Amino acid sequence: MANDDIWILGINMTKFGKHPTLDSVDLAAEATLAALADGGVTMKDMGVIASGNLMGAAAGIGQQLQKQVGQTGIPVYNVANACATGATAIRTVIMAIKAGETDMGLAVGVEKLSGAGMLGAGFGAAKSDEWTRTGRYGAVSGLEGKLGTDMMPGVFAQVGMEYGHKYGGTSFELFARISEKNHKNSTLNPLAAIQKDMSVEQIMAEPMIAYPNTRAMCSANSDGAAAAVIVSGERLRKLSLEQQKRAVKISASVLTTDPWEEACQILPNVNTLTRNAATIAYEQAGVGPEDLDLVELHDCFATAELVHYDNLMLCGEGDAVDFFESGATTRTGSTPVNVSGGLESKGHPIAATGIANVWEIAHHLRGEAGDRQIEGAKVGLAHVIGLGSACGVHILEKSGL
Amino acid sequence: MPDQIPMVEYLVLGDSPHLEANECTNCGARFFDRRNACASCSGREFTKAAIPTEGEVRAFTIVTPFMPGTDPYVPAVVDCGGTSVRANIVNTPPDPEHVTLGMKVKLTTFSIGADTTGTEAINYGFEPAN
Ligand SMILES: [Zn+2]
Numbered sequence: 001m002a003n004d005d006i007w008i009l010g011i012n013m014t015k016f017g018k019h020p021t022l023d024s025v026d027l028a029a030e031a032t033l034a035a036l037a038d039g040g041v042t043m044k045d046m047g048v049i050a051s052g053n054l055m056g057a058a059a060g061i062g063q064q065l066q067k068q069v070g071q072t073g074i075p076v077y078n079v080a081n082a083c084a085t086g087a088t089a090i091r092t093v094i095m096a097i098k099a100g101e102t103d104m105g106l107a108v109g110v111e112k113l114s115g116a117g118m119l120g121a122g123f124g125a126a127k128s129d130e131w132t133r134t135g136r137y138g139a140v141s142g143l144e145g146k147l148g149t150d151m152m153p154g155v156f157a158q159v160g161m162e163y164g165h166k167y168g169g170t171s172f173e174l175f176a177r178i179s180e181k182n183h184k185n186s187t188l189n190p191l192a193a194i195q196k197d198m199s200v201e202q203i204m205a206e207p208m209i210a211y212p213n214t215r216a217m218c219s220a221n222s223d224g225a226a227a228a229v230i231v232s233g234e235r236l237r238k239l240s241l242e243q244q245k246r247a248v249k250i251s252a253s254v255l256t257t258d259p260w261e262e263a264c265q266i267l268p269n270v271n272t273l274t275r276n277a278a279t280i281a282y283e284q285a286g287v288g289p290e291d292l293d294l295v296e297l298h299d300c301f302a303t304a305e306l307v308h309y310d311n312l313m314l315c316g317e318g319d320a321v322d323f324f325e326s327g328a329t330t331r332t333g334s335t336p337v338n339v340s341g342g343l344e345s346k347g348h349p350i351a352a353t354g355i356a357n358v359w360e361i362a363h364h365l366r367g368e369a370g371d372r373q374i375e376g377a378k379v380g381l382a383h384v385i386g387l388g389s390a391c392g393v394h395i396l397e398k399s400g401l
Numbered sequence: 402m403p404d405q406i407p408m409v410e411y412l413v414l415g416d417s418p419h420l421e422a423n424e425c426t427n428c429g430a431r432f433f434d435r436r437n438a439c440a441s442c443s444g445r446e447f448t449k450a451a452i453p454t455e456g457e458v459r460a461f462t463i464v465t466p467f468m469p470g471t472d473p474y475v476p477a478v479v480d481c482g483g484t485s486v487r488a489n490i491v492n493t494p495p496d497p498e499h500v501t502l503g504m505k506v507k508l509t510t511f512s513i514g515a516d517t518t519g520t521e522a523i524n525y526g527f528e529p530a531n
Contacts (some may be wrong), residue, residue: 129517131406136434138410140522141513146408147524148476148487149464157462158478165459165502172497211463211497260441263485265432267460267478 005233006094007247008396009104010039013356016224016347017193018114024053027225028061028110029068031352035106035227040243043070046229047102050077050092052085052109052351061110074102083300085109086226086354087255087384087392093230094253103235109356110225111349153210153218153301155387158267160212160303163310169321170306172212176203179217179302179344181330186341188372193222193347217302222347226355245401248362251285251379252395257388268387270304274311277393281381282313285395289313292335293377294364296357298384299342309337312383312393331374339364339372354392357382365398408513408524409433413451418510418525420486424450431484454508455530456481461502463495475500479527491526505530 001007012034014027022030028051036042043066051062062076075096081088086109093105131140144150164170180200186192198216206214231239236247256277258269282288289312297312299305306320314335315323323329329337340346340360343353361380363369378398385391407414411433413421422431427444431452438445461477475490477500491509493499506527515521 131516131520131522133410138435140406140408141524143409145464145466145474146489146513148489149462149474151464154462154464154476158460158476161462161502162460162478208463208465210465213462260430262430262483263478265434265440266485266487 001233001236001244003232003234004098006097006250006253007231007233007236008228008250008358008362009041009231009236009239009243009247010035010037010229011227011355011359011362012038013191013226013352013359014224015191016222016349016356019112019223022223024056024061024110024112025064025068027112027223028053028065028108028227031110031225031227032065032069032106032108035229039229040240041104041229043072045104046072046074046106048075048077048093048096048105050079050089050105050107052079052081052089053111054080054082054085054350055111055113065108081390082386082388083298083348083350084255084354084384084386084390084392085351086356087394088354088390090228090230090355090358090394091253091255091392094250097230097232103232105230106227107230107355108225108227109351109354111351112223113221113349114223149210151210152387153213155268156301156304157210157213159270160301160306162267163307163320167318167321172204173200174321174324175212175217175302175306176200176214178305178324179203182299182305182338182342182344183216185331185339185372186345189341189346192341192345193220194345195341196345213301213303217344219300219343219348220345222349224347224349224352224356226352226359228355228358241401245399246366247399248365249397249399250394251287251397252281252393254281254284254393256280256391268389270385270389271307271311273389273391274308274383274385275313277391278312281393281395285397287379287395289335291379292381294336294339294361294374294380296338296340296360296380296382299338299344300348302344305337305342308383312381331372336374339374354384357384358394358396361396365396404518404520405523406520408522412510412523412525414510414523418508419454420452420508420525422450422452422484423447452484452486453482456486456506456527458490458500458502458504458506459485461490461500463497463500477527479506489526490528492528
């Protein structure tokens with residue numbers, strides 16, 4: 001392991017779902033203490049914390065966490081980057097290590113979301129006595145439902161429909177079958193919020209949220225946390241052989257935002273920034289999409305999963321439908337995607353998601369994924385995207401020891 | 402006829418209602434909101450550009466509102482001669498049999514109600530062109 005390599009030493013995710021008796025700090029502490037124990041280190045070894053809690057971004061989750069698990073005086077960076085918050089926390093720790101400020105740090109993300117309903121913009125201000133212009137469009141009324149939608153299900157529905165318009169081959173049923181795959185995968189993941197095998201017919205018969213996404217095709221709002229201890233190669237070499245064997249190499253860590261393109265301020269373009277992040281990540285890691293043994297991508301909606309097959313270049317441009325139809329993305333396919341069950345069933349506690357995806361990949365690379373283990377997994381990719389937009393891609397590799 | 406006010410500032414009413422974008426004089430990028438600078442080239446000068454009133458549906462969804470008893474609505478991206486516009490598809494049933502990808506649509510305007518002074522707010526949408 002080269003001195004300037006970056007590794008995951010310990011990592012953990014809590015069960016996702018409803019945790020009515022635990023608050024955000026409880027969940028963050030549970031994931032943190034477990035990640036530290038997993039890595040065989042303590043808070044005293046940490047040189048930096050990057051922490052995310054999107055819904056409570058003003059409260060400073062990092063310091064609240066320290067007050068429960070160890071106030072060592074180290075710098076805390078509380079980060080907020082929509083659904084890419086967890087990935088941003090990981091990147092922040094990596095940047096601190098790469099900058100030489102420390103050689104070990106903690107990334108943690110937590111969210112309490114169960115019962116929060118669908119996320120997105122509100123319905124705008126109540127009608128006033130006289131029409132009054134507000135906002136950057138000078139609107140006299142809330143835009144939601146009057147001029148399109150900012151609600152996540154509708155936005156990502158259009159993203160999938162746009163792909164269908166461009167390349168053909170999509171249908172309500174196709175998107176439902178993507179969801180069927182992920183729900184089936186969830187039955188092997190005891191940490192998933194929803195473990196329920198659903199047929200295509202059942203999925204299509206669920207309440208329609210935003211055509212073509214029914215409720216079963218939307219990410220499940222849930223509570224949860226995930227945490228990772230990240231270490232430099234130089235420091236890792238001084239740790240035990242057992243720690244080195246279980247360490248997982250972060251061979252690429254990339255964060256991008258959406259570059260300007262026609263239409264990108266009409267409907268968020270989730271494609272280009274993902275493609276850009278993937279391109280940089282493959283180059284950084286020196287691997288190609290064909291080398292990936294598994295992928296956890298941001299299926300916040302079934303329609304999103306399809307377009308990211310293409311954006312992550314798991315298939316040729318425009319070939320996502322054929323790629324899915326070939327069975328490539330099933331557990332036994334050439335590129336298993338979302339063997340965790342994906343956000344549609346595992347759940348999507350926003351700031352935890354970008355670390356939990358990395359945990360899933362790491363779990364397989366360590367050969368510790370039990371019933372859902374992808375045999376012989378050596379390389380995996382974790383992807384998240386937050387509207388606004390921010391995209392995080394991490395490529396992980398098994399330790400060669 | 403009562404006074405009218407467009408729902409958004411980029412909607413131009415009158416004899417031939419249309420949308421008007423802020424077009425960057427340097428790179429041609431078009432925006433519908435109030436601008437500080439251009440997101441494409443950071444230019445600071447803009448001119449008004451009239452957007453064609455006919456277009457093609459490039460993406461759509463049909464949203465089931467949370468409030469029971471309210472009708473589904475159809476947010477869409479309409480390609481109006483190369484400029485993308487955000488709107489609802491209106492004047493056709495909100496189902497995938499009547500709204501389709503690639504369908505030709507045209508701009509239409511309608512009142513969304515009056516305030517206490519009697520001024521009507523006018524919104525726009527796109528309806529099937531045929
Ligand atoms: Zn410009």
